[in-house]
Each structure stands twice: as C-alpha cells, then as structure tokens.
Amino acid sequence: MLSLLPGPLVLLLSVSLTIIFTALCASLILLVSLLKLLPIPALDRACSHINNGIMRLWLSGNAFVIRLTTRIEWQIEENSQLRRDGWYLIVSNHQSWTDIVVLGHLFRDRLPVPKFFMKHELIYIPLLGLACWGLDMPFMRRYSREFLLRNPHLRGQDIETTRNACEKFRHLPTTVINFVEGTRVTAQKQAQSRSPYRHLMPPKAAGLAFTLAAMGEQFDSLIDVTIRYPDNSKTPFKDFLMGRMKRIQVRIEELPVDEALMGDYFNDKQFKRGFQAWLNQRWQEKDEVLEGWQRAQEPATVAARESARASSGN
Template identity: 45%
Template sequence: MRLLQPFIGILSLSLYVTTVAIAFLLIMPVALVKLLIPGLRRPCNQILDQIASAWIETNSLHQRLLTRTHIRLSGDIEKLSRNDWYMVIANHQSWVDIMILVRVLNRRIPYVKFFFKQELLWVPLLGQALWAIDFPVMRRHSKAQIKRNPALANEDLERTQRACEIYRHSPVTIVNFLEGTRFTPAKHRAQGETYRHLLQPKAGGLAFTLAAMNGQLRQLVDVTIAYPDGRPSFWDYACGRVRNVDMHIRVMPITDDLIGDYPGDAEFREHFQSWVNDLWREKDQRVEALINARQR
C-alpha cells in the first residue's frame, strides 16, 4: 500500500485541479450576470452556492474513495441547521483542516465563507472563483499601523462591514481560524507555549466580524480538530496517509455581550479577549482528550 501512496497523491491532486477548473467555468458566467445585473444578485448567489457545494461534495467523494480517512465526529453535530446564521471558529494545525472542515459541514449548514488574504486574488482560477462566490477579502492593518494612526481601526471595521453586508439577507456561515496561522513547533515556542496544542488566539478579527454583522450571526460553532497520529501535510492527506481525524463540535448562542466596539472600548476589549482565552483553554484540553482517547 505504501508504494501506491505517491500515485494516489498524484491522482488526488489531478482531481483537485480538474474540479477547480470545472467549478471556475461554471461559476464565472453566473458571476458575470451578477456583476452586470445587480437585481439578480440574490438568485445568482443561490446558484453560486449550489455550484460551490457540489464542488465540495465532488471533492469529498474522491477523498473518501482514495484517501479513506476516518473522521470521528462528536458533540453537537445534530444541532446544526441550513437555515441559521453561523460563526465558526476552529484551531488551525494544517492545510488539511480546511478540507476536513468543509467536508464535514457541507450541506449541514449554509455554505461556508472564509476570510482570505488579498494576495490569493492573484492565484489563477482559485482567486477569481473565491471573489465570484463572495468570499470576503482580508486587508486589515497591522497593530503597529493602528498604533501610529488609530483611525485605521475604523477603516478596518468599515471594510469588514462592507464585506459582510451581502450576507444579511440569506443564511451564511463565516469561518475564522483565530490563531491566524497554522501551528508549527517554532511558532509555538516563539509565543511562549501558553497552550500545549494551540497557538494564542487573536480576538480582534472575530470581534470585528460579530460587530460588522450587528447581531445577524446567531450561533457560534466551536470546532476542535485533532490528529491523533500527528499533524499532517496536505500531501500526506492526498496520499491517503492520514488514517484518523477527530472533530468535536460545540454550538452556543452569540450573546449581546459579545458584540461591541473592540478597538475603541477598553473594557469590552478586555472582556472579549478573556472570553476567547477561556474558549482556547477549554479547546486545548479537548485536543488532549481526543488524542488520549485514540491512544488508549
């Protein structure tokens, strides 16, 4: 089986490239109609989300056939609905996280939207497809820039509000990896190893999005992903070397005390950061429990 793994990986990558190209060809004509005829924006968005969901379903099918990764789910999976607005937060250990996340959540909740970096717009096919299906572009200023010019914080909030405005009329799921980057041992050491399995969470992006949606996001989906056999690379996953993945899902309401002026209100900022830190301590313990349960 090990001798076959590189060939499985090549076949998997070929299928990913093929499905991206097909999805792009289906998405762009609809996106062009949406751009030229604003009155058709909502029906076009529905069509685009269906295309994107079908693309995910196709990728999930060949993942199940080729990689045979077993995903063990626990928690509140039965509480999810396609008729509600969700904010999904998750730990981030590998590019595989995204593949597993959309594979599990697709068609269980409204189609997911990731904030993506502006640089990805220039990736052929993928960047244009993300733009066409209204993935919000992340262009936030750094802490140093905001410190020099506090008015930039308001610009970031306004930009996030404009990005989220299109989500107000139909149920949507917005995904935020609070660590802001994938876990590596070097990054973990540089941050002081506050958590055993996680990097420190960045609360600002989550606070900005909740404020921008102004109460429209009603449920928080706290996703914990664990790899009991070690953090894999995307190539490991494509080759079928990732045998087991654990995912725990916790659903909780987004209460009024979580919506406020994060850059301008020091008391709210301290409260929100404390709440996020508590979530992350619990998540770190949950990752440990999921790994230990597999190893018994």
C-alpha cells in the same frame, strides 16, 4: 477504494481529480460573477444564489474524492442541531489546509455554503482566487504592529473589509468560518508569538468581535470546532492527498450567541477586555481538549510499539 494503491499514485489521482473539479467549478463561478459587476442588486443576489449552488457542487466533488482515495476513521464528538437555512458563525483551530476540506466535508449538507476569511495574498492564486472573490469571500490584509506604526492610515482596513462582507452575508443564509488564530500553527510560530497554549496560536479577537457586532443578532448560533490529526500531525495535507490519513478527531460544540458578545470592541475598553477574556477562555478549553486527546493516545501508542518489538523478537 483507491487507498490501497501506492501513495504516489493516490497522490496523482487525488490531485488530478481535485484540480479538475476545482477548475470546472471555479470557471463556472467566474462566468456567473461577471454579471455581478453590473450595478443591479437583484442580479447580484441571484448570481450569489447560483454561485453558492456551484460551491456546494464543489464540496460534493471533494467528498467523492475523499471516499475514493482515503479510508478515514472519523472520531466526532458533537453537541449541535444544525439546519441549511440559517446563519452560523464557525470558529476553529487551524493546523493545515486540510482543515478547510474537513469543515466543508462535515457541514456540506447540514449548513449553508461556507464563507472563509482569507489572506489577501490568496486572491492571486490562478482561477481559485478570483472564484473566491466571486463567492464574496472577504480577503484580509495582515499587517504587523511595526508596519502599522509606519503606515497608520492602513489601521482598521481589515475591519472595513469585514463590514462590507457582513453586509453581503445578510441577504443569504450563510456560514461564516473564521480561523481566529490568523495562521496555521507551527512550533516556530508558537515560539515567536509567545503562545500560552500547548497546541494553539493565540486567537485574534478583533475580526471575530466585529463580525458578531455586525451580524450577531442574525446568527442562529456559534459553532466551536476543534480538529486534530492524531496519526498525521506533521504533514496532514500531504498525507491526506496520498491516502495516508488514518484518523481525524473533531469536536463540534454549538453555542448561543450571547448579547454580551456584541459590543463596540474598538471604543469600549471594558467590552474589549471582556471579549478577549471570553475568547482566551474558549481557546484554553480547546487546548485542554487537544491535550486530552493526545494523552489518551499515548498509552495506545506505547502498547503498539511494545507489540511490534515483541513480534520482531519472535
């Protein structure tokens, strides 16, 4: 266990190991993905199988680094029965890059290889972006309302990307992960978006609704995940890499994919209102879970401060 070493040294070791694992796996995925360029469906599916195996190897590498460099107390509340040969849709709040590592670590041996909906800008990250392309992860472009008013021909482009991704996901057991807030939460972003929640950004319903419409009957269940870093809320990713992450709180709730959640979000106004209301209610419940965790922590924090003051007084 290297977490007892100085933080900067742990950072150097964890980053170095992560880069080595990532570069190795990404290079292998890229080599395999070159064959996917050939217009042969059977070959494309075979390459996807191989790439998924390499992705699982990468997740195992991350788990090794976590065990080696950190001493995390996992506080998990769970109500789920999962299997590796099914299809699942995960929705989660998004606070940090650490969320991706956490989800991969928790579900790497319990669910099919995860696919993330990613910002289009990430495709330009050297090696990693192209590896994600080789894994069939959909890259989404986010446009402001003002931009779409000036460029109406781009409206609905994300939905077309989702449509194409869902078609590929039909052939292999898949876990689709959607951070429906669309971005990591910060106080500034909350203020700009006029978020009605204390700990969350407003959820974006369109992409999730379309994924359910395209694949809802194929999903075994929807998994609602809530993540919190109670002792490292300001810089969780940096603290994680430096071995300073103390606790991670996670709530995992498995929900049935109700037929009422599958409909025409873009042309059926009644369904759209109902779906938005359902998602907003889920987010309200998630916000209350986060608030409850924070309130439960406050007495312990106060007690620790008082104990430290008493010790310093002696």
